Amino acid sequence: MPEIIFNGPAGRLEGRYQPGKTDTSPVALILHPHPQYGGTMDNKVTYYLYHAFAHRGFATLRINFRGVGRSQGEYDAGIGELSDAASALDWLQSMNPNATGSWIAGFSFGAWIGMQLLMRRPEIKGFISVAPPANQYDFSFLAPCPSSGLIVQADADDLVTPISIHKLVEKLKMQKGITIHHDIIKNANHFFETELNAMMASVNAYLNMRLSGE
Template sequence: MTQPAFPAESTTLLLDGPAGALEVAIDLPEPADARPLLAVVCHPLPTEGGTMHNKVVTMVARALRELGATTVRFNFRGTGGSAGAFDHGKGEREDLRAVVEWARAGHPGHALWLAGFSFGAYVSLSAAAALRPDALISIAPPVAGRGWEFDDIEIPEVPWLVVQGDADEIVDAQSVYDWVDSLPRKPQLVRMVDTSHFFHRKLIDLRGAIQHEVKAWLPPA
């Protein structure tokens, strides 16, 4: 199918993706706040109920939109209105690439930030070298015990934020801290005390942490 134009207002639409239709939600900032910035946010594991409507994903997008970004969320293949079937990260990277290429074509002068939560953090980081974003945001990256290989990921030298809850019951927090310590170029790390994987009762704190850490990276309005 013919790709739709990038919308001039917030909406949900279907793109032609590598495995069929991809369901995409675009949310525009308030005109007075708008900056030349696209932020694409990736959702957690589809096989465990993750979608673009996940509350952490929507809060990450809200935090960035309030800073002036145009945010793009999408459902990986086989999720929601997206065609195809789960592909253990490989196909999902291709989904992300298709969304990024479409968004960049609609706003060629905009900076691109990639964000992801849990499995979405893995997908966005593993695609980063090829997509060459201007910044990265990783929320609860599943670096150990979840079947995703982080050791060989090439992370571009761009501003990078990692946010991890100390009481995460799904992603082992200490494994994340050890991984960050092992990296030759370390990201900005925010450790959130008494915070679970899905940031129960901590979503507003997550929003504040993101906005505080990334404000210095914003392109001029």
């Protein structure tokens, strides 16, 4: 997985990039958890999500948000990080002009950023949001949510309240034209430390289902 550096809105952004299997492979962007609480692109959930897409032949990119690792800039409370994600998707698409679609996946803070990007980029046709922090951030911008996707919840999450995710899921499921899958991983804490395999079983099953139908 080659290390890459490309220009972002606040300076250089650092990433890891796996080229697609073919010229027309879809692309996937993976976003990490909160930068101020140790979140980086090498977070285990982020790393596993990256490999789930790369293994399926996607052109796959994960990045460090501004101020993390070798990425320049400073934490910007989500505003600048959304710009970072948009620049990363631009770079990914420029490297893969014949890609047959784009996906976004994010964990925690990265899920919040990813779903905001989803609203701005109509070419994104699938998303995976792991432990979206619906009690900490406003998700009301998903009106309506433009793409089908998977929301994975930790049963014993100590940071995100279960009711907040349930409310988000119920709101999204009321929308027509998309399908929201919602999986709850038993005994998992926010970081899925003992339940990474179960979390990835959910992600892999969802990807297999979606990709077999395309």
